Amino acid sequence: MSLQQKIDRITDILRRDDGISGAMHYTEQTSWVLFLKFLDDYESEKEDEAVLSGKDYQPVLDKEHRWGNWACPKTSNGKLDITKVRTGDDLTDYVNNELFPYLKAFATITTADPKSFTYKIGGIFQYLDNKVASGHTLREVLDIIDTLNFQSSDEMFELSHVYEGLLQNMGDAGGYAGEFYTPRAVIRSIVNVIDPQPGQSIYDAAAGSCGFLVQAFEHLKAQKDKLNTDQWDFIQRDTFFGYEKTSLAYVMGMMNMILHGIESPNLYRGNTLTQNIRDIQEKDRYDIILANPPFGGKEKSQIQQNFPIQSNATELLFLQHFMKTLKVGGKAAIVVPEGVLFQTNSAFKQVKQELLENFNLHTILSLPAGVFLPYSGVKTNVLFFERSGGTSDVWYYECEPEQKLTKNKPITDGHLKEFVELYASRETTELSWTVPFSKLTEDYDLSAKNPAKQKDAEHLAPSDILKQIRTKEKLVSGLLDEIESLLVEK
Template sequence: MTIANLQSKINRITDILRRDDGISGAMHYTEQISWVLFLKYLFDYEENKAQDALVDGKQYKYIIDTKYRWDEWAYPLKEDGEYDLKNAMGGDDLIKFVNNDLFPYLQGFNTNIEEVKTIKYKIGAVFEFITNRIASGHTLREVIEIIADLNFQSKDDLFELSVIYESLLQGMGNDGGNSGEFYSPRPVIKAMVEVVKPTVKDTIYDGAVGSSGFLIQAYDYLMQDGKREQYSTTQLKHIKEDMFFGNEKTPLAYVMGMMNMILHGIESPNLYKQNTLTQNIRDFEEKDRYSVILANPPFGGKEKKTVQQNFPIESSATELLFLQHFMKMLKKGGKAAIIVPEGVLFQSNNAFTAVKQDLLENFNLHTILSLPAGIFLPYSGVKTNVIFFDRKGGTTDIWYYECTPPYKLTKNKPVQYEHLEKFVAGFEKRETTEYSWSVPIEEIRKANYDISAKNPANIKKIIHQEPRGILAELKSNDKKINSLLNEIGNLIQTGYEG
């Protein structure tokens, strides 16, 4: 099935769900499409495993018991393989089974801590924070019958599913309100990953994981251009089980992030439902840290005093607390790329200045990408930047790059990857152009650690005159003004006399 056909089916499901009394807005219908899609994916996943085991002369042990498998409750088949509509649950019976039997059963999968690395445990983690909102059994039956036509039994099928799921998440982001937390612009994420260049040896972390966009882009980067075939079995196991880590505070975002990673082929992502900022960063040791950090943490929020006490430099601003967290979580020699609001760069109160001083003196803040206004519309119009730093020595100079799309960004005219291609291509050369420049650390210290992007090509030259010269110019202007006023007065007088 093509992506266009798959998108058409998802659009049909969306239209059906909008009519249901239990659904309200893009967040709800994306959540509900997600769990049904996820269960169909799990069924195909297990059928594939069973077939592979059969080829090897073994018997596969199913994760999901017979009663709860897709082909039993959702889409039963006759002996000839045709859909057995007569024996398929519907109406109130279907809703009761899903709410009272299926969900409680799946929610019980994450009780055994010894299975934390297994896909079974991750299934339980997903359903712990999700509920069925579909009120009508007839609506749910319609949705099931459309999704039943989809197959996720090959890499191509899985790729198509992941593309469509990303578009659903983007729709939530475009919905505005609080749903922007689920989706960061993929062109920006792609540029950040391509500059950081993660390797198969890395551990990659996002402390505000949302829908897992950064981790998935890093995974795609590691798998592109036939790289998968070059990895050993041990390396592939590391990628799927021990490479990707993240925290997410919001239950729905956590669920979406977990499902998104599994649907992209990362069977055991290490995602945790927790508020990252409740961790005391003084307790972190080298063994707790990560070699690559990629993130777009929340900004504009305020944290209470008990949370602020987890940081050496206390502040209510979430963006400043997250920045301290990421600095502490980066391994020696590690690399980080973090999106921050403009205020972090120019604010000069004690807390902001102290954090920036620590960053510049103890880390190599080598690059700042100045993003155009409107990157996060309609969720936020705040001007943002990407800061790139390594835990390797101190900062000697910062290379700035100003991203300037040829049009004003809006909800319907978002940033494109082509707007960032020159930045990616020029990152290692660090040349001075009309949109890129360097500033030495000495100048930054003199400016009280103001590291905001000020393109010298756009700064107009100001001519400073002596006071006498200014006074003479004012007197000259006064004479000209008086002369013009006299002329106007004469014309008016002439008109009256005429």
């Protein structure tokens, strides 16, 4: 049975439980069990490494609360020890009244290093509870998870893909996939062209399930054979930073990063927009910013006070935050709704003016409608800018799939392949063009208008225009007469 089949089997089992209702619940509950099995295998691997190197390793969890003691205790021949195994009410009582309180307490250890694994575990379980009502159901789940081996690199690789699928299903079912889950084809394309390098800090202030941070890690991990120990440690502990407002997304994002192999992600729960951007200093800035912030929301006046250009539109506030938190020489790629480009009221115009004059907004990727279905059909764009002086011109690329995107026909890597290939050269094609800075500052409308599709206006003489109007009027009059005669006959 493949890992995917095992996860599907767990989903079927959880659907029968009285405490579980929908994809959000069974993903959340599968996640914490998966995580504790992963943690046990991780600790076992660290212990083996310590023995080989002659060093000591102090496990994060005490013996009583490790997987091999409470979840699936074994006999000397490796079989499940039926004399020790818990099930039914005994299992539920232990998990609810002993295991979870023990794990939640890690977040309150004042002496713990915020970057330590112990602290991260506390952060995860602080917002989790066991929702599986039946101990017999939980027993079935534990027995399946116990067959997984997270010390196997192949199984870890497969797990990372399966877990991404769980997160996507949860986002779709929750009705907020756009906030929670950005299509991975979009993320991969953005990360490929931004090309993060070892030693750079990477930030997402609206992290969701941490897709951008995970993909950036995968990009860096591909270079692991060329990295020294210090560089790899920096990637593990001091590269990835993020904030997430909702507790569920925070938990899923933290687990997603750890299950992909980031041992100490710097993910924090909180509303990014409560920070006064006037207080941000160079030490608070990042080399790379990758984000798909929530759009369409409204923020209270109290939050708006934290920004020089006030607006209740969350997308405009986030854009100001990202501009302020980007290091000199840094690179950013931010997903924004179409409205940010074409709206020219006071706040939108001011933010775009600052972006064009103080940052190099060199590329705008126009994504097709339907990228974020079923969450939203709103058309979106990706702004690529650097803190390296003002804008000279902007290269546009219009992603235009042959078929309309739907929930069951999502955007793929193939749809964005040409964009990735042309990004460095900024070549002009039927789908790409360049607009000079001077044209963009006429009214600060940055919306993508492909010149290859613009038809030359036909300039007619006034008399010809009148003839066309009279001809159309006669057609309309004739249609109205036909409709009237049909009504009279009835």
